[in-house]
Amino acid sequence: xxxxxxxxxxLLAQRSDATGAEAAxxxxxxxxxxxxxxxxxxxxxxxxxxxxxxPADGGNLDELLRGxxxxxxxxxxxxxxxDGQLEVWYQPGLDAxxxxxxxxxxxVRWNHPQHGLLLPGEFIExxxxxxxxxxxxxxxxxxxxxxSHRLSALGRPLLVSCNLSVRNLHDRLxxxxxxxxxxxxxxxxxxxxxxxxxxxxxxxxxxxxxxLTRLAxxxxxxxxxxxxxxxxSLSMLLHVRxxxxxxxxxxxxxxxxxxxxxxxxxxxxxxxxxxxMTVTAEGIETEEQADALIALxxxxxxxxxxxxxxxxxxxxxxxxxxxxxxxx
Ligand code: C2E
Ligand code: MG
Ligand code: MG
Numbered sequence: 001x002x003x004x005x006x007x008x009x010x011l012l013a014q015r016s017d018a019t020g021a022e023a024a025x026x027x028x029x030x031x032x033x034x035x036x037x038x039x040x041x042x043x044x045x046x047x048x049x050x051x052x053x054x055p056a057d058g059g060n061l062d063e064l065l066r067g068x069x070x071x072x073x074x075x076x077x078x079x080x081x082x083d084g085q086l087e088v089w090y091q092p093g094l095d096a097x098x099x100x101x102x103x104x105x106x107x108v109r110w111n112h113p114q115h116g117l118l119l120p121g122e123f124i125e126x127x128x129x130x131x132x133x134x135x136x137x138x139x140x141x142x143x144x145x146x147x148s149h150r151l152s153a154l155g156r157p158l159l160v161s162c163n164l165s166v167r168n169l170h171d172r173l174x175x176x177x178x179x180x181x182x183x184x185x186x187x188x189x190x191x192x193x194x195x196x197x198x199x200x201x202x203x204x205x206x207x208x209x210x211x212l213t214r215l216a217x218x219x220x221x222x223x224x225x226x227x228x229x230x231x232x233s234l235s236m237l238l239h240v241r242x243x244x245x246x247x248x249x250x251x252x253x254x255x256x257x258x259x260x261x262x263x264x265x266x267x268x269x270x271x272x273x274x275x276x277m278t279v280t281a282e283g284i285e286t287e288e289q290a291d292a293l294i295a296l297x298x299x300x301x302x303x304x305x306x307x308x309x310x311x312x313x314x315x316x317x318x319x320x321x322x323x324x325x326x327x328x
Contacts, residue, residue: 010065021051066129077110077123077132081139085111090324091160091309092318093280093302096294102190103159104151106144107135107303107309124165134171137164141194145181147312148188156319157189159322161223161244166200175214193221193244198230201240209240212280216241223280228268237275245272249283249303257294269296 013024024104029049035042050071058064072201080086093103110118127133141162148160167175181187194215201208201224212222223244224237228251237245247268254261265281272279281293293301 010068018051018053025049025051038093071130077127077130080110080112080134081135082134086114086136086139087111087311088147089142089309089311089316090144090147091302092307092315093161093300094306095314096281096290096298096301101156101158101306103161103300103302104144104148104315105108105309106140106160106162106165108140120163124268126167128167131167133165133167134174137162137168137171137174138177141178141192142181142185143312145185145188147316148190148192151316151319152189154316154319159190160188160192161195162192163225164194164196164200165205166196166207169204169211175218176209177221178215179218182220187219191219191221193223195223195225195244196224196242196245198227198232200230201236202230202232202268205236205239212240212242216243228264232286234271237271242277244278244280245275246282249281249299252281252283252285252293252303254290254291262292264297265293266296269298273297 002290011024011028013021016024037043050068052058052064052071052324053066054064057067087110088106089109090104091107092101094100095102095107108120108124110123112118124133124136127136144160144162148158151158196208196212215222221243223242223246224232224240224242224248226248227245247265251261251264251268253306258260269279278299280300280302281289281298282302283294284290284301284305286305289303290301290305
């Protein structure tokens with residue numbers, strides 16, 4: 001047995017078959033479930049395990065390891081959703097013209113029982129490989145839509161955005177499911193839009209165009225996320241017909257002094273206006289950056305200058321009336 005990376009190990013069983021592999025897996029799990037003592041303290045560990053068989057699950061070691069990852073993480077993520085370990089955090093977005101808060105972006109977090117709070121960068125790719133991304137996406141959208149209704153009831157209807165993965169474009173049930181959500185729960189009062197990164201759109205422009213067009217017919221908007229980093233063409237932008245363009249934060253970073261960033265941001269804002277798209281700047285961290293973007297005619301902004309992403313309860317608390325002072 002050898003240590004792969006972090007807390008992962010691989011056990012190679014030669015001249016074995018499915019029955020032999022299962023028996024070996026069971027022995028490993030039984031051994032791991034027994035408490036062990038270290039420095040006088042008793043510990044128990046939990047583990048998940050995946051099996052990949054050569055050649056059915058992969059012709060070489062890399063393919064076999066990917067197969068194992070998919071099995072093990074699929075199991076964990078689906079359990080995580082069912083166990084309520086996922087959370088939706090929200091980052092507010094502001095209308096650049098009025099300075100008013102007018103939208104909320106849903107950003108998923110995994111409150112992992114062993115590894116603590118995980119950021120999307122640590123598990124979205126695994127969700128995509130394993131196929132758990134379809135359940136995850138539905139879970140996030142459902143939660144965000146319901147949270148937006150609660151905010152509406154507090155008198156703060158906000159535009160809601162959720163992130164899609166390119167894998168979701170192949171989920172034949174997604175559009176049907178969204179249609180049902182619109183009927184049963186109702187779309188957010190100020191609107192819903194779904195974001196796809198520019199580079200993900202480039203992986204499947206035809207699929208993206210089809211899904212975004214169908215979304216528009218359902219009254220759901222769409223955004224090209226992280227724009228400027230994905231080497232797309234103007235014709236792609238015309239083809240997918242998204243309603244919002246989000247300028248990647250790497251270009252906002254250099255504002256207002258970096259002349260190249262300034263030129264790129266100016267061009268993106270002009271392009272968005274010409275195509276009738278709303279333009280949002282991501283990753284605004286300073287007042288100087290915000291001022292430069294307003295001067296350039298950017299429509300919306302989000303970033304740590306205003307607020308980081310926060311748990312749903314904290315986000316809601318920003319809008320709840322302050323508790324009355326106790327009297328007497
Ligand atoms: P994104 O959609 O572009 O979201 C913006 C990311 O930048 C978030 O990171 C946010 O916390 C971070 N950010 C916001 N303002 C600032 C700032 O001023 N400075 C800096 N340095 N960072 C800022 P997060 O939450 O780690 O999410 C990373 C990416 O993971 C997201 O990028 C999105 O592409 C993806 N993601 C998040 N939630 C989901 C989800 O539910 N489904 C899918 N498929 N992807 C998701
Ligand atoms: Mg996004
Ligand atoms: Mg982004």
